[in-house]
Amino acid sequence: MQLEELIELDKKYILPTYNRGLVDFSYGKGARLFSACGKDYIDFGSGIGVCSVGHSNEKLNNAIKDQVDKLIHVSNLYLNALQAKLAEKIVQLSGLDARVFFGNSGAEANECAIKVARKFGEKDGKMGRYKIITLESSFHGRTLATLRATGQEKFHKHFAPFPEGFEIAKDLYDVYSLIDDKTCAVMLELIQGEGGVYAFDKKQVQELAKYLKENNILLIIDEVQTGVFRMGEMLASQVYEIEPEIITLAKGLAGGIPIGAVLTTLKDVFEVGDHGSTFGGNLLSCRAGLEVLEILESYKNHKFLEKNIQQLDSYLFAILEDYADLFNEVTGLGMMRGLQAKSIEIQTDILQNAFLQGVIVLRSGRNVVRFLPPLTITEEEMQLGFERLKKACQKVREKYKNIK
Numbered sequence: 001m002q003l004e005e006l007i008e009l010d011k012k013y014i015l016p017t018y019n020r021g022l023v024d025f026s027y028g029k030g031a032r033l034f035s036a037c038g039k040d041y042i043d044f045g046s047g048i049g050v051c052s053v054g055h056s057n058e059k060l061n062n063a064i065k066d067q068v069d070k071l072i073h074v075s076n077l078y079l080n081a082l083q084a085k086l087a088e089k090i091v092q093l094s095g096l097d098a099r100v101f102f103g104n105s106g107a108e109a110n111e112c113a114i115k116v117a118r119k120f121g122e123k124d125g126k127m128g129r130y131k132i133i134t135l136e137s138s139f140h141g142r143t144l145a146t147l148r149a150t151g152q153e154k155f156h157k158h159f160a161p162f163p164e165g166f167e168i169a170k171d172l173y174d175v176y177s178l179i180d181d182k183t184c185a186v187m188l189e190l191i192q193g194e195g196g197v198y199a200f201d202k203k204q205v206q207e208l209a210k211y212l213k214e215n216n217i218l219l220i221i222d223e224v225q226t227g228v229f230r231m232g233e234m235l236a237s238q239v240y241e242i243e244p245e246i247i248t249l250a251k252g253l254a255g256g257i258p259i260g261a262v263l264t265t266l267k268d269v270f271e272v273g274d275h276g277s278t279f280g281g282n283l284l285s286c287r288a289g290l291e292v293l294e295i296l297e298s299y300k301n302h303k304f305l306e307k308n309i310q311q312l313d314s315y316l317f318a319i320l321e322d323y324a325d326l327f328n329e330v331t332g333l334g335m336m337r338g339l340q341a342k343s344i345e346i347q348t349d350i351l352q353n354a355f356l357q358g359v360i361v362l363r364s365g366r367n368v369v370r371f372l373p374p375l376t377i378t379e380e381e382m383q384l385g386f387e388r389l390k391k392a393c394q395k396v397r398e399k400y401k402n403i404k
């Protein structure tokens with residue numbers, strides 16, 4: 001199909017909720033994407049942190065194909081060995097004494113986390129404790145409850161009334177002042193992904209975690225974007241050295257097959273009937289999840305991940321040094337990084353020019369260029385991506401020089 005034809009078809013039949021790049025990717029390998037017309041791109045976005053082991057990963061693809069030929073789905077009314085094994089693997093890698101519930105997405109995982117927290121709070125007093133405190137600039141999903149939990153005003157237009165029982169703190173210090181006898185949980189991302197690739201201070205997080213534990217208030221860490229080795233460890237919570245009662249995962253967990261997971265040390269809060277999902281944790285997604293974790297665990301154990309993190313870090317700081325007229329700082333941690341542009345206009349120009357040069361980067365917050373490359377990206381792919389990004393930066397610099 002010609003690109004123009006596809007643009008028309010998309011316009012005619014798809015609800016216009018996305019501002020799409022006008023490209024038709026037809027093939028991918030590693031950190032490379034190829035458009036239908038044959039142009040190649042270095043993918044520093046990995047489908048917004050989903051394709052954690054790259055595109056067309058041979059091991060993952062073989063596992064998926066093998067599972068498709070055996071059995072895709074049986075429903076959660078029956079035992080599922082792959083689901084149980086994936087839960088065991090997640091628990092082992094987390095180091096927590098926990099159980100898992102599987103859904104299909106990040107928002108669903110957060111919905112489930114909210115339900116666990118509300119049920120936990122229900123036992124205290126007549127109305128129980130139901131209030132959940134979240135953070136400004138956070139992002140927790142697109143369902144009504146997770147939108148309400150999301151601390152970015154722009155998402156709250158049009159869709160009221162929202163579920164009650166959420167309050168948004170300005171920062172970690174403000175959380176303390178919002179806690180009252182109705183508070184059951186605090187929910188946060190350790191590194192805010194959509195809100196500007198902003199990493200919270202480790203010590204401040206640890207102090208808050210300690211305070212919450214002492215006061216029997218749950219800590220929910222939304223690791224939908226930070227989890228599954230993106231920080232160099234299975235969980236960002238491990239990097240921050242905290243033990244939250246609830247952790248949510250999705251995105252990179254099955255390398256592109258939809259999945260969401262809630263990991264909780266509250267092993268007995270839910271009973272039969274409290275929650276469910278038709279597709280959640282089906283055989284296909286769990287087989288993919290098991291394969292992804294095996295690949296990434298081995299990648300980490302061989303120190304490849306550490307090397308990639310160091311390389312990404314040095315490329316980003318080199319860009320910052322060379323283009324100090326365009327960027328303020330490097331943000332984020334691990335393989336989830338940002339270059340904070342000096343303005344929204346520069347951010348937009350960098351995104352557009354990078355795309356033209358053949359490198360995909362993402363928008364985050366008001367002015368941050370976000371990097372979420374496949375964790376298994378090769379040295380050569382990273383080098384090529386940054387060469388292209390530099391060309392894009394050069395173009396943007398020239399544009400602003402001419403304006404002056």
Ligand SMILES: Cc1ncc(COP(=O)(O)O)c(C=O)c1O
Pocket residue numbers: 048104105106107108110139140141142189193194222223224225250251
């Ligand atoms: C931190 C965080 N939580 C939740 C979500 C929602 O995930 P999903 O789009 O899979 O529902 C996202 C998606 O970007 C996210 O980054």
